[in-house]
Amino acid sequence: MLVKNFGLFVLSVFLLGTGFPSTIIAEDLPDMKKRRPSVLPALNSSSPAKERTDPIFVSADQMIQLQNKNLVKATGHVLVRYGKRTIRSREIIVNTATGQGEAHGGVIMTAEDGTVLRAERAQFNLKTKKGRWFDVKGKIAGIYYVSGKEVRKISEGHFQTKDVSLTTCTGDLPDWTIETSEADLIIEDRALFKGGIFKIKNIPILYIPLGYFPMVTKRKSGFLIPRLGVSSLDGVTVGNRYFWAINPQWDATLGVEYIEKRGARGALEIRYATSKTTWGQFYGTILDDNLTGNTFWKIDATHHQNLPLGFKLNAKIDGTSEDSFNKTFANQTESRTRRSSDSYASFFKTWSNSTFDILARYQESEEATTDDSLGQLPTVTYKTQPIAIGGTSFIFNQETSYSHFLVDLDTDPVVDNFEGVQRADIHPQVSLPINLGNWMRFTPRAGVRGTYYSKGIRENMVTGTNTFHSGFSRELIDLNATLEGPKFNRVFLSGNPRTARFKHVIEPRIKYQYIPNMDRADRAKIILIDAIDDLNYTHQINYFLTQRLLKKGNDGTVVQIAQFEISQGYDIIETTRLANPMTPRRPLTNLRFDLDSRFTDYLMLNFDTEYNVYDGVLETVNFDVGVKPTDWMMLIVERRAVHRQSTSILGTVALGLPKGWNIKYSTRFDEFREEILEHNAQLTFNNSCVCWGFILDFIRRNNFDNDIRTTETKLLFSIQLRGLGDFDGTRGESFLHRTF
Numbered sequence: 001m002l003v004k005n006f007g008l009f010v011l012s013v014f015l016l017g018t019g020f021p022s023t024i025i026a027e028d029l030p031d032m033k034k035r036r037p038s039v040l041p042a043l044n045s046s047s048p049a050k051e052r053t054d055p056i057f058v059s060a061d062q063m064i065q066l067q068n069k070n071l072v073k074a075t076g077h078v079l080v081r082y083g084k085r086t087i088r089s090r091e092i093i094v095n096t097a098t099g100q101g102e103a104h105g106g107v108i109m110t111a112e113d114g115t116v117l118r119a120e121r122a123q124f125n126l127k128t129k130k131g132r133w134f135d136v137k138g139k140i141a142g143i144y145y146v147s148g149k150e151v152r153k154i155s156e157g158h159f160q161t162k163d164v165s166l167t168t169c170t171g172d173l174p175d176w177t178i179e180t181s182e183a184d185l186i187i188e189d190r191a192l193f194k195g196g197i198f199k200i201k202n203i204p205i206l207y208i209p210l211g212y213f214p215m216v217t218k219r220k221s222g223f224l225i226p227r228l229g230v231s232s233l234d235g236v237t238v239g240n241r242y243f244w245a246i247n248p249q250w251d252a253t254l255g256v257e258y259i260e261k262r263g264a265r266g267a268l269e270i271r272y273a274t275s276k277t278t279w280g281q282f283y284g285t286i287l288d289d290n291l292t293g294n295t296f297w298k299i300d301a302t303h304h305q306n307l308p309l310g311f312k313l314n315a316k317i318d319g320t321s322e323d324s325f326n327k328t329f330a331n332q333t334e335s336r337t338r339r340s341s342d343s344y345a346s347f348f349k350t351w352s353n354s355t356f357d358i359l360a361r362y363q364e365s366e367e368a369t370t371d372d373s374l375g376q377l378p379t380v381t382y383k384t385q386p387i388a389i390g391g392t393s394f395i396f397n398q399e400t401s402y403s404h405f406l407v408d409l410d411t412d413p414v415v416d417n418f419e420g421v422q423r424a425d426i427h428p429q430v431s432l433p434i435n436l437g438n439w440m441r442f443t444p445r446a447g448v449r450g451t452y453y454s455k456g457i458r459e460n461m462v463t464g465t466n467t468f469h470s471g472f473s474r475e476l477i478d479l480n481a482t483l484e485g486p487k488f489n490r491v492f493l494s495g496n497p498r499t500a501r502f503k504h505v506i507e508p509r510i511k512y513q514y515i516p517n518m519d520r521a522d523r524a525k526i527i528l529i530d531a532i533d534d535l536n537y538t539h540q541i542n543y544f545l546t547q548r549l550l551k552k553g554n555d556g557t558v559v560q561i562a563q564f565e566i567s568q569g570y571d572i573i574e575t576t577r578l579a580n581p582m583t584p585r586r587p588l589t590n591l592r593f594d595l596d597s598r599f600t601d602y603l604m605l606n607f608d609t610e611y612n613v614y615d616g617v618l619e620t621v622n623f624d625v626g627v628k629p630t631d632w633m634m635l636i637v638e639r640r641a642v643h644r645q646s647t648s649i650l651g652t653v654a655l656g657l658p659k660g661w662n663i664k665y666s667t668r669f670d671e672f673r674e675e676i677l678e679h680n681a682q683l684t685f686n687n688s689c690v691c692w693g694f695i696l697d698f699i700r701r702n703n704f705d706n707d708i709r710t711t712e713t714k715l716l717f718s719i720q721l722r723g724l725g726d727f728d729g730t731r732g733e734s735f736l737h738r739t740f
Contacts, residue, residue, distance in 0.1 A: 055082075057080070058072055058078070058079070058080050059074075059077075059079045060078040062075045063075075071095055072094050073092070073093045074091070075090065076091075084111070085129070087103055087108070087126075088109075089108070090104065090105035091105055092104075094126075099126035100123075101123075101126065102121075103122045103124070104120070104121050111129070117133050119136040122134065132152045132153075136148065140187070144185070145167050147165050148161065148179075150162040151164060157186060159186075160184050164179075168692070175201065175692055176692055176721065177202070178208075178213075179197045180196045188220055189220065190222055191212070192211070193208075194211070195209070221242075223240060224242070224253075226238060228716075232712055233710060235259065237258070238257070241253050241267075249272055250274075252270045255268075261291050263287060269284075270283075277305065277306035278304070278305040280305075283301070284297070284300075285298050294323040295321060297320070299318075302314075312349065313346070316345075320364075326366065339365065353384065355382070355383045355385075356381070357380070358380050360376065360377055371415075373408045374405065374406070376406075377404050377405075381401040383397075384397055386431070396429070396430055397428075398426070398427060398428035399427050401425050404420065419455065421529075423451060423452065423532075439486040439487050440485030445482075446477070446478075449476050449477070450475050451475075454471065456469040456470070456522075473522065476518055477515070477516060480514065481512045482512075483509070484508075485508065489503055490504050500553060504547070504549055504550075506546075507548070509544040511544075512541050513539070514540075515537060515539075517537035537573065540569055541572070542568070543568060543570075544567040546564070546565045549597075563595070565592075566592070566593055569589035571587045575587045588614070590611060590613070591610070592608070601628070602629060604627075606624040607623040608620070619642070619643050620643070621641045623637075623638070625637050626740045628740075633655055634739070635651075635652070637650075638651070638738065641671070646670075646672050649671055650666065650667070650669075650738065652666040652736075660685050661683075662682075662685070663682070663683055665680070678699070678702065680699055682695060682697050684696075696716075697714075699716070700712070
């Protein structure tokens with residue numbers, strides 16, 4: 001029986017054995033077969049899919065049903081829904097028992113994973129989720145846009161295509177596409193293809209006979225996109241890395257780079273987070289350099305762990321080859337100019353008013369002309385923070401430490417002369433804060449110090465030879481007092497309704513220090529390692545004038561937006577020294593000015609200088625100025641100057657241009673030698689649909705290759721194709737650029 005309805009006819013067919021109306025007869029089937037081919041036996045050639053309780057819902061302008069064959073033919077605004085999957089078309093034939101079907105004309109298929117495919121013709125199985133779409137255009141897994149001849153779904157997340165283009169960009173003319181003759185796509189895994197052509201704005205750029213791309217938006221093992229760089233010293237650099245998702249707590253990246261003029265460099269990076277309180281990472285790289293004949297290597301590792309009983313462990317391995325890896329290969333200015341490596345392990349615990357720390361540290365020189373290697377193996381320290389003594393107003397604090405040092409007594413980098421020195425130090429102090437009204441406080445403090453050394457050295461000034469001394473101690477007392485105030489402040493109202501008021505605070509402070517000139521013979525034997533060893537006869541007054549500007553918003557939040565401090569010292573010992581015309585007495589220390597400010601989010605101003613009151617010169621002048629008048633412009637200038645020694649200027653300018661373009665340029669200038677040390681230029685693009693972006697870095701700088709100064713020009717390129725991984729040549733480094 002042919003059922004027709006010129007209005008909307010809706011039929012729900014439940015796969016629970018309820019069947020169809022008894023009025024539908026078998027004679028309708030031959031007529032239907034004459035109009036359309038049989039329903040997709042190839043998509044389910046073995047056995048029907050396992051039945052489930054979800055119904056197949058069909059609606060259309062017109063339908064034909066066959067009860068014995070479980071077939072439904074629908075025409076006109078057809079909608080087929082099974083669970084969260086739907087198919088729309090002008091005409092559909094579907095087997096409600098197996099889920100197989102075929103659609104013709106304006107086919108639109110949607111799935112729960114975000115897949116939306118439009119086609120002229122489609123074959124599908126709603127239950128097995130397999131299908132074929134012809135003359136297709138749409139989106140797979142909500143990310144990957146496809147357009148072409150045929151897309152076939154093999155299983156959940158697994159697709160095969162013929163003569164199809166792939167992209168993650170929107171629009172009729174995507175920014176980039178990869179056209180392929182054949183491709184095998186596994187979502188959250190990889191894409192394998194052949195006959196590929198990479199296009200930008202439909203312009204062919206690169207032919208790829210066989211290709212591979214990771215298709216990963218989640219953490220998963222796979223190859224990353226290759227790396228590319230060009231350097232005037234190294235030549236072309238090409239490399240690739242494999243990301244290994246070992247388990248939810250561990251992953252690793254293994255990589256190899258081929259550097260044209262130097263050879264192959266291997267790298268291994270491991271990251272782990274075995275719990276919320278234990279995490280760390282390891283990075284190692286090695287290169288047997290063809291250019292210099294040296295072997296360069298570097299290891300960086302960190303580990304953080306919370307241990308039982310409230311103890312914690314922080315550790316770092318910072319190792320590099322004698323032929324400094326950083327000076328030759330590092331892009332970060334701080335790494336290339338650092339003086340020594342620093343490896344340590346700190347085992348510590350903090351209580352409410354005390355701390356305990358066991359520190360093992362080894363610092364190794366990276367300088368070519370000097371060797372100041374130092375080991376602390378270990379240093380054990382127990383500190384008591386200021387705490388009231390009983391119910392009195394007296395305050396007690398102390399620091400006790402034991403150290404075993406390994407010291408290189410010869411600064412010649414070729415000669416090692418290590419000596420082991422043990423030191424035990426105890427330093428208790430007692431203070432008594434006295435409030436002088438509401439605006440002033442006077443705090444005297446007295447301490448005693450005893451330090452034992454297992455070994456010392458005294459140099460013979462005539463012969464230049466050293467005499468070793470063992471088993472001696474140094475005893476001293478230290479007295480100091482601080483007078484703070486009187487403090488003045490004034491509150492200013494703001495015209496900005498979002499800022500309630502400003503507060504200007506003036507805080508004068510005077511500090512007196514005295515360490516008697518005692519135990520001079522033992523002090524002369526001490527090998528100077530840190531501040532504990534460098535305690536000498538001191539009799540000095542320092543005075544400070546500090547001004548702070550605070551801003552309080554209507555929400556009650558108080559932030560300090562500026563601090564300006566003026567300070568100077570007066571050395572009483574210098575006033576009693578025997579003077580002569582060549583070395584007159586100069587008891588006043590340099591007058592220091594120090595400003596730190598961030599008045600708004602768009603202005604940074606920091607400044608410090610030291611003025612020699614006797615010579616009338618500025619010994620040091622340092623400033624940082626940052627301006628960001630709009631979201632698309634930023635300018636930072638830093639200047640560091642030491643009178644008659646060095647002056648350097650570093651500047652960064654950044655511009656955010658329309659349509660995702662950004663430009664950043666930085667330079668470092670040695671004003672003392674009148675030469676530019678380094679140029680960094682960076683061009684960044686992120687398109688509006690965020691389907692791709694790239695970074696192009698240009699670097700020109702003075703480099704030290706095997707301790708020989710050369711000029712290097714380097715070009716690094718990074719590209720990101722959303723959903724297909726990163727083509728990274730920079731490792732995300734910021735290079736010389738500054739920001740705030």
